[in-house]
Amino acid sequence: MTATSTAHLAEQFSTAFGRDPDGIWQAPGRVNLIGEHTDYNEGFVLPFAIDRTARIAVGVRSDSTVRLLSTYGDQGMTTADTAHLEAQSAKGWTKYPLGVMWSLQQRGIDIPGLDLLLQSSVPLGAGLSSSHAIECAVISALNDITGAGLSPEDMVLATQRAENDFVGAPTGIMDQSASLRGSAGHAVFLDCRDQSVELVPFEAETAGLVMLVIDTKVSHSHADGGYASRRASCELGAEVLGVKALRDVAPGDLEEASGLLDEVTFRRVRHIVTENDRVLQTVEQLRRHGPSAIGPLLYASHVSMRDDFEISCEELDLAVETSRANGAIGARMTGGGFGGAAIALTPAAEEQRVRTAVEQAFARAGFTAPDIFTVTPAAGAMRLA
Ligand code: GAF
Numbered sequence: 001m002t003a004t005s006t007a008h009l010a011e012q013f014s015t016a017f018g019r020d021p022d023g024i025w026q027a028p029g030r031v032n033l034i035g036e037h038t039d040y041n042e043g044f045v046l047p048f049a050i051d052r053t054a055r056i057a058v059g060v061r062s063d064s065t066v067r068l069l070s071t072y073g074d075q076g077m078t079t080a081d082t083a084h085l086e087a088q089s090a091k092g093w094t095k096y097p098l099g100v101m102w103s104l105q106q107r108g109i110d111i112p113g114l115d116l117l118l119q120s121s122v123p124l125g126a127g128l129s130s131s132h133a134i135e136c137a138v139i140s141a142l143n144d145i146t147g148a149g150l151s152p153e154d155m156v157l158a159t160q161r162a163e164n165d166f167v168g169a170p171t172g173i174m175d176q177s178a179s180l181r182g183s184a185g186h187a188v189f190l191d192c193r194d195q196s197v198e199l200v201p202f203e204a205e206t207a208g209l210v211m212l213v214i215d216t217k218v219s220h221s222h223a224d225g226g227y228a229s230r231r232a233s234c235e236l237g238a239e240v241l242g243v244k245a246l247r248d249v250a251p252g253d254l255e256e257a258s259g260l261l262d263e264v265t266f267r268r269v270r271h272i273v274t275e276n277d278r279v280l281q282t283v284e285q286l287r288r289h290g291p292s293a294i295g296p297l298l299y300a301s302h303v304s305m306r307d308d309f310e311i312s313c314e315e316l317d318l319a320v321e322t323s324r325a326n327g328a329i330g331a332r333m334t335g336g337g338f339g340g341a342a343i344a345l346t347p348a349a350e351e352q353r354v355r356t357a358v359e360q361a362f363a364r365a366g367f368t369a370p371d372i373f374t375v376t377p378a379a380g381a382m383r384l385a
Contacts, residue, residue: 004055004071004119006384013057016069016077017115021057023144027136027381028053029122029129030178031213031343032334033187033202034294034301035279037309039172041234041272042193042245044279047174048202048377049182054120054133055384056097058141061113066101068094071119082111087166093118096134099166100142103158109148123371125219127333127340131167132175135159140180140381152180153195169222170231171336182380189283193247200286202377207291210348214323214358215371216315218339226338230268230309237261237269246272271309275301295330295345302332302342311337315367319344319358326350326357 004012006024013021028049035045066080070093078094085102087095097118101111116138122130139155142148150158159176163169177190177197186199204211238246240260241253249257251273258266278297285293302320306312316333319342323331327350334343346354355372362370 006055009055009057009117009119010385012071012119013059013115013117016117017059017067019059019115021059021115021117023141023383024055024057024385025137025141025144025381025383026053026055027133027140027179028182028378029133030175030182031128031211031375032174032178033343034282034298034332035174035275036301036305036335036337037230037234037311038247038272038275038279039174039190039192040170040231041238041276042247043272043276045174045190045192046187046200046279046282047178047190048187049178049380050122050128050375051378052122052128052375054118054122054130054137056134056137056141057117058145059115060145061115063113065113066098067115068097069117071117082113087168090166093131093134095167096131096162097138099162100135100138100159102166103162104139104142104146104148106161107158109142109146111142111146123215125221125340126215126371127220127335127337128213129175129179129335131163132159132179135162136176136179136381140383144383155180156195170228171222178380180381182378184377184379186377187286189279193245200283202286202291204291204345204376205348208348209291209329210346210351210374211376212323212328212344212346212351212354213373213375214319214342214344215373216313216319216339216341217368217370218313218315220336220339222336224338226311227336230311233265233268234272237265240265241269247276249273251277267308267310271304274304291345292329295328298330298332298343298345299324305333305337309337313339314365315339315362315370316342318361318365318367319370322358322361323354326354328354
């Protein structure tokens, strides 16, 4: 799934819809460097937009019909009507554009009929936020087309509403913030309480490193129960501890919290509290010493997700341990968990050794062969044509 050129996408649009597109927009997927499940606890996250994007060519129609087509697979055309956007009838990837249109309508924005062709190089179901890449491309297009003048913060909340209330996934604001607000060569340090962002330089190559993504091919969905049950545990923990959100619990409060919470809820809470702290430490290390200094924090985050939050799986654990044993300076699962991808920050000189070792370990364990590739921090959503 490589990125098609803008001209080629426009040509494909013309062939499919018999007219030229009015514009082409793109939005990237994301890798989360650190800060997992902290977003809906009003905490800190440190993702970056990646050089894999969803691109859409869009033509505005004079009626209320929506026609959606993807270059991926042979899924055929989906037709909808902006006057009756319904979650129940939306299928597959079309939930994301239709959810964004619905969410903007809830804000009182008039949405015209559209012809839309999607092409994406973000792997599906790999935990790199292919869904938010689509949503962010669509909301950027609609913001331009309707002249709604939404700020990035508004667009973040509108896509979250699309995910929560149309798609049915109780997700936070990290992924769309990275996709909309990312910047080449930087990680996005986001305070999820007030949406303030600081861009933190993250240039692995200048430190002689590469960021490997190991897509385990274990497919996951945030609309499944695991994500929602972790979120419910966090909400319970905050309620019992008498705080607005777990963001308000400091590492020094954990000892007292252990006496107030049941064992499982305590471990969920401990992950969030220590993970917020690790994000702050990672930002400080990056600023002071650069990417070479953050390896131990990445691994500590993985251990916390594996043992306390319990969102890893055998394939992710094998990818992380094998990478570390073969030269990676830090590795962790990334994203919501229960499958998807791990990241391994690796000296360029050890890249091939890590790749081969992980492939061999997966083959020995009888797991599906992983897809391993490098990513670099890239620009956020934009109009291309
Ligand atoms: C998914 C969600 F969409 C994010 O909001 C975030 O909670 C993440 O899982 C876990 O950190 O990507």
